[in-house]
Ligand SMILES: Nc1ncnc2c1ncn2[C@@H]1O[C@H](COP(=O)(O)OP(=O)(O)OP(=O)(O)O)[C@@H](O)[C@H]1O
């Protein structure tokens with residue numbers, strides 16, 4: 001098999017091995033042991049004989065498969081359930097109801113999910129109920145319940161403005177939490193005094209509990225002042241509706257309460273358990289790379305910054321392996337993960353952070369043999385496209401220019417999707433039912 005085809009096969013094997021490690025069908029059975037009446041989740045044990053009801057709620061792109069895996073364990077012990085997931089991310093459930101909703105911008109179904117989840121909480125809130133919340137990436141958009149005087153339309157507007165501003169997820173979710181009556185700890189407040197355990201797949205750098213899905217079950221560390229700073233930093237004040245603008249101004253005068261903080265007693269009855277993260281995927285991927293014969297290193301699980309700059313930086317490391325055998329001598333595999341950002345210009349094409357990073361990487365290694373990169377979103381969607389990412393090597397740019405496709409131009413226009421589509425090197429996986437941010441896999445060989 002020609003080298004390029006073999007390496008591409010290795011890249012895909014390493015990527016899918018990492019993905020498998022963080023899928024609900026892997027992590028739920030391996031984290032939960034149920035032998036009635038004891039339900040053991042990681043280090044936590046719950047005695048189900050103390051509860052009259054078990055209610056399963058959830059939101060996020062992985063929540064349907066998490067719910068299915070949990071149903072297989074708890075079967076008839078679940079009284080009721082409702083989860084919200086992205087369109088096309090459902091699966092068959094026996095007891096738990098599914099709502100499919102809008103992402104990354106919330107829609108009417110996102111609001112319906114928020115309303116129905118709160119209704120179920122109000123119906124079953126008691127000391128004799130155990131609530132299990134299944135939280136994964138995408139939850140911020142899939143479950144919304146705006147504070148009074150804020151419309152869904154205004155939430156949709158500010159979400160789009162933030163997504164296009166280049167703001168990172170901490171900043172985006174600080175704003176979302178302060179406009180929500182269910183995120184930013186409000187869900188935990190509503191559930192109290194029932195017992196709440198939240199099972200979490202982290203798609204956030206540093207696995208910060210109050211940022212994942214805008215932290216519905218966790219005390220919020222962000223403040224109204226943070227919101228003001230973010231609105232200033234991205235010059236968003238003048239783009240807000242007048243009612244939203246005055247909402248924030250009222251809050252900054254101290255006329256609106258803050259989001260629930262760690263001193264609130266409701267968090268005494270909450271256990272937040274992270275079942276999977278980017279690092280977990282990278283560790284399994286690294287194991288596979290070693291099995292395939294590559295010296296392997298994990299560079300980071302918290303890659304951040306502008307996607308195209310990250311692509312250039314990773315290319316410099318890849319080239320160093322050929323130049324001086326640092327940080328590893330070929331044949332080697334360098335892994336990293338995290339979540340870069342893309343600050344979109346007014347006029348822009350179609351793409352995603354991973355496709356943009358891959359295109360920038362390809363531009364730096366053009367005509368170099370022996371270097372290969374896979375960059376993809378672990379949720380299977382990279383930006384508003386049907387691609388998860390792309391695979392590039394030293395031939396990508398020269399091959400495109402033979403077809404009069406100018407990689408540099410497409411990068412400037414943030415049109416990476418159409419670049420890779422034109423040369424048929426998009427990586428399409430479809431929904432993966434998990435989400436631990438993005439993964440980059442670099443292979444450097446010396447084989448011809
Ligand atoms: N044309 C484009 N080129 C590059 N990046 C883009 C483009 N359009 C949107 N993006 C980026 O895609 C980001 C959204 O990516 P994506 O939809 O994969 O995130 P998500 O699925 O909402 O959440 P997660 O971060 O969990 O994947 C936006 O924040 C924006 O910066």
Ligand SMILES: O=C(O)[C@H](O)CO
Pocket residue numbers: 136137138139140141169173203204211212213214
């Ligand atoms: O839903 C969200 O807020 C993002 O996926 C981060 O968890």
Ligand SMILES: [Mg+2]
Pocket residue numbers: 377379380381382383
């Ligand atoms: Mg994505």
